[in-house]
Amino acid sequence: MNKADVIARVHETLGGTKADSERAVDTVIDTIVNSLKAGEEVSIAGLGIFEAKMRAARTGRNPRTGESIQIPAMRVPKFRAAKALKDAVKG
Numbered sequence: 409m410n411k412a413d414v415i416a417r418v419h420e421t422l423g424g425t426k427a428d429s430e431r432a433v434d435t436v437i438d439t440i441v442n443s444l445k446a447g448e449e450v451s452i453a454g455l456g457i458f459e460a461k462m463r464a465a466r467t468g469r470n471p472r473t474g475e476s477i478q479i480p481a482m483r484v485p486k487f488r489a490a491k492a493l494k495d496a497v498k499g
Contacts, residue, residue, distance in 0.1 A: 444485055456489040
């Protein structure tokens with residue numbers, strides 16, 4: 409399932425125009441992304457928690473040359489699934 413499929417499913421459920429459904433899906437995604445950029449955690453009951461975590465700097469290796477390179481610390485998005493989602497997928 410991709411974004412277009414999600415938009416189509418929202419359109420089937422809510423009715424209205426496809427443009428309205430697309431705006432609704434885009435608003436949800438933009439809200440999650442902007443919250444993560446601001447360092448906030450987004451918790452959606454029954455789905456899970458989106459958060460931005462710091463990944464420590466580390467030494468990597470260029471696979472082509474074998475040369476060691478320094479990879480800087482960076483913030484990366486993380487997702488922790490809720491128990492309800494884990495149970496739904498499992499069963």
